[in-house]
Amino acid sequence: MSHKRLSIADLAKELGLAASTVSRALAGSPQVSEATTERVRKLAEEWHYKPNQLAAALRKGHSQTLGVLVPHLTGQFFPEVVNGIALEASRAGFNVMICQSNEDEGQEKKNIDLLMNARVEGILVSLANTTQNFAHFEAVRDQQVPLVFFDREMERLVGDQVRSVVLDDAAGAYAAVSHLLKGGRRRIAHMSGPLHLNIHKNRHAGYLKALRDHHVPFREELVIISDLTQETGVHDMEQLLALPERPDAVFASTDLAIVGALQTIKRHGLRVPQDVALAGFSNELFTALTEPTLTSVDQQCKQMGEVAVQVLLELLNKPAQAAHGERRIVLTPQLLVRESSQ
């Protein structure tokens, strides 16, 4: 790209004006006469002049850019959150740089450095699930760059410029399980993921609380912990159906697992929801495509993105007051009741 791009100086020379005047005209400053502003605008248009944002950012000291770091862009969740972020950021006149950590701590660190080097004005991040060492985030905090965690947060990191926006997983699970209980189910199984991950721990807690509140005794054999893929859903359901007394409902921490369960149940000649009711978590696209359609907990993805940006902008605009704001915003997921549970 050895091609020389146009600069304000080029426009200024052509028009017999000073660069500063051209700059002001382009910025729409009222100090410049209507006539000159018009002349400048016209030539810029004609020549397809594009302002060099790098130079402007360097000079002004801010880039009007936000950094986003997500573990990946597969599935429904992150793409939709990113959608919300992009939308809200653009409404506020901010650009967005999106990076993926691929669930890897090393790449996460590399990307954070990248964003810091690019002088983004704030960072929105959802942690890689392997992250153990948090030094890279301390650097962000120490440089006073506003930081908002979404969905996967880091509770240990505090600071006046650090916030988080998370989903109340326990409430979502509670709603799903309560719904099953209200439908008369009493032997409700739970397919959970590793309990050291917050989302699974909280969904598990919601499950337990719903049972307790409805005075239904907890049965250890009804909880299975696995990696919650479709395959393990199939396998775990086999195991549940082999119990002396089979469950009359299943709540899984992911939708993939519940699809696996559905397949197994049908293969055994049982009916959903008559024999076994099902509810999953995430409201993935396919939950509305299976037969029967699957009840699931919606995660308010888009809203999460929008709220995360709003919180970040608040930090950016009035750091003083914001210092007293809520450190942690909790969104409530919404149960979507479909055929599999009624």
Next chain:
Amino acid sequence: MSHKRLSIADLAKELGLAASTVSRALAGSPQVSEATTERVRKLAEEWHYKPNQLAAALRKGHSQTLGVLVPHLTGQFFPEVVNGIALEASRAGFNVMICQSNEDEGQEKKNIDLLMNARVEGILVSLANTTQNFAHFEAVRDQQVPLVFFDREMERLVGDQVRSVVLDDAAGAYAAVSHLLKGGRRRIAHMSGPLHLNIHKNRHAGYLKALRDHHVPFREELVIISDLTQETGVHDMEQLLALPERPDAVFASTDLAIVGALQTIKRHGLRVPQDVALAGFSNELFTALTEPTLTSVDQQCKQMGEVAVQVLLELLNKPAQAAHGERRIVLTPQLLVRESSQ
């Protein structure tokens, strides 16, 4: 963010060196003594110094950043292509700015301007499906910024710095329909999208060619054009089943439509694949989750992203030779045969 960030000048002052020496040391120049390099590195580390990429890019005249513009980040396709792009770009030491047009021409133009203003060194774009006016891309070409279209291209725009990487949709459709024909099907319906969109036009052409090559007459009543959502799949299948002679197979241009078809067929008490065989396009996640699982055409998403970046880098590195390179790279999709068609 009124906090003053560290600069090379700060390091230089502390170490009693000139800024240029510090800059060279940080860049790992062999002209700097081991000892000084070490001193500089150590202090930079200690002070958490982050180079200001904006300033470096401004000075060097290139930003080491590529721009990506996609219509959206929903579904499987674009997120995976973006994955491939991000991966390959990062291998080559490039950062990536990702924007979404939300299938809107206005936003597409805005985002292209954004990327140009950010002085990206090249742009990878997949067109919004409403785009009619292409002036914004002419500006890119005129500024000699390498441009690679992927998946949704613009054939009218040519230039030595313009390339495209596309999928051979016709070949994918041809493979799917041939497979159905080889299975003995003769009345194969086709659910297509608007034919002014290339992907649908080409898939339709592949359908026709397969019929012709297998000496099966084309029947107009078996082709239905719609927007290919699940709902229209349901509706269109109703229409097909109401024909005097119903089809024994359906090939749809999207997976959503084929799911709709599947549901309708089952609701009518017919069996898949015995009564009607099905094949879709895109290999969406849910095609492996339905019952029966759905045959579909995989689009080589990740490979497309990687190839697009490789082509772009070629343009960037040796614009002269590259001028003679292929203007258009065509990837061949792969048919994944599942239960719905055998």
Next chain:
DNA sequence: TTGAAAGCGCTAACAG
């Protein structure tokens, strides 16, 4: 209402 000059932080000549 416009212009001249300085400087954001960095790198690349050129000089020693």
Next chain:
DNA sequence: CTGTTAGCGCTTTCAA
């Protein structure tokens, strides 16, 4: 091996 100097393109005083 290191320092001096200049300038990337823009905005922002300060001065006219």
